[in-house]
Amino acid sequence: MKIVIVGNGIAGIFTAQNIRALDKEVELDIYSQEPYPYYWRIKTPELIPGKIKIKDLIVYNEDWYTNNRIDSYLGKKIVEIKPSEKELIIESGKEPVSYDKLVLALGSIPNIPSSIKNAVSMVGKGVFTLRSIDDALNIREYIKGNEVKRAIIIGGGLLGLELARQIKDCNLDTTVVEFFPRLLPRQLDTECGEMLKAEIEKMGIKVVLGAETEEILINGEVEGIKLKDGRIFKSEIVLIQAGIRPTIDIAKDAGINTNRGIVVNQFLETSMEDIFALGDCIEYNNQIYGIIPACVEQSKILASYILGKEKIKYSGTTPKNTLKIVGINLTSIGQINPPEEESGAWEILRKADKKDCCYQKIVLKDNKLKGAILFGESKNLSFVSQNMNKEINKDMMKELLELYIWRCPSCGWEYDETEMEVLFKDLAADFKCVGCGGSKDEFIKN
Ligand SMILES: Cc1cc2nc3c(=O)[nH]c(=O)nc-3n(C[C@H](O)[C@H](O)[C@H](O)COP(=O)(O)OP(=O)(O)OC[C@H]3O[C@@H](n4cnc5c(N)ncnc54)[C@H](O)[C@@H]3O)c2cc1C
Secondary structure, three states: OOEEEOOOOHHHHHHHHHHHHHHHOOOOEEEEOOOOOOOOOOHHHHHHHOOOOOOHEEEOHHHHHHOOOEEEEEEEEEEEEEOOOEEEOOOOOOOOEEEEEEHHHHHEEEOOOOOOEOOOEEEEEEEEEEHHHHHHHHHHHHHHHHOOOOEEOOOOOOOHHHHHHHHHOOOOOOEEEEOOOOOOOOOOOHHHHHHHHHHHHOOOOOOEEEOEEEEEEEEEEEEEEEEOOOOOOEEOOEEOOOOOOEOOOOOOOOOOOOOEEEEOOOOOOOOOOEEEEOHEEEEEEOOOOHHHHHHHHHHHHHHHHHOOOOOOOOOOOOOOOOEEEEEEEEEEEEOOOOOOHHHHEEEEEEEEOOOOOOOEEEEOOEEEEEEEEEEEEOOHHHHHHHHHOOOOOOHHHHHHOOEEEEEEEOOOOOEOOOOOOOOHHOOOOOHHHHHOOOEEEEEEEE
């Protein structure tokens, strides 16, 4: 049997690796339009200020492919799938490539909002997105060659902020512009968003929220951006990090069912026989994941299924995101803002320690751990990660968060930190007991 994988990112590579672990004989070919062997995509922003070199990003060199008996075809773009012939066409290739089973691990591309005037036409000429090694090198070269002093990053999500940090390290005046009224709109709530904004600003990065970009201003070269409300921000480079779009083109052209992504079922089968898909390019249950844990989980399921071994059903991946900026400790997992229509069944344990810049939010439903924001300290991260969707003891969780009930010895009135906006230590020194007017100093920690 010959399995052909298109895509050499983590989804494609982990599938190949898992298949080889289960079957030493099966023929395995992997195609990628990028010329590099498997590399850490997530570290590509660090190429821009020159903190690392391409060789530092390569995870598996050519020997790895040879040792695992995987034939790699790098720098080869697949332009057509012919499902009825079970063949692939390579760009400027002479012979079609045959397959018995085909795995599409095509990844995604950065989204460029079509509503932003001049954005698409200026790509590569002062407007950039970042997805690959080559993108990072192009940004670096442009900054060096065009006397760039100011940069605007459109998008205050994880990738936008991580990119802003690296751009700042190129000694550029750096501004992040975010459409939503808070940073990391999908990973944070309002309160933590404000705390994060303050930390980002301490790094010298400017943040503009609730800002819809209408136009890239150009005068031969990029001059800045104009917002819908008329405000203008000047810069010589604009970087767009406004979400991703799954790569679906060759699947769609081949008649495979696609929506926003390539539609797959719980065994990662597409609508076409013997064609499977995983990673950033898929849509499962109306959801696009765009995160590494989803690729890893799916690659195990697919490897086993494609070889006719154990049939494990995929049921989605809990979103988990960590902001990779030195000096900021932030992870967001699962459901962090309970849906309003179901508010009764949900419970929240929250510790907002603004003085120490620490915010811990635990979201429970029917005593099961459904989500968390851990900002400022990560000591509870492994507990939370291991217990997602499991029943947990609420008192133990309070202990882990170091949330306490403070009792007034005179009247017994209690200040329960899990339910209050402010930690007891952050209350004003002249705070008086609500029950009897006793002083703050007399309270006893339970
Ligand atoms: C800067 C950055 C930081 C990130 N940080 C994190 C993080 O901290 N945590 C996290 O979970 N996720 C992070 N992500 C997202 C994560 O990198 C992706 O979820 C993951 O790389 C997806 O893997 P994939 O294999 O599905 O796709 P990709 O890694 O995109 O690989 C797809 C490959 O397929 C190739 N390809 C596409 N079409 C064709 C074709 N027609 N012919 C041949 N080859 C083709 C592409 O060139 C590419 O090499 C980050 C992403 C970026 C860009």
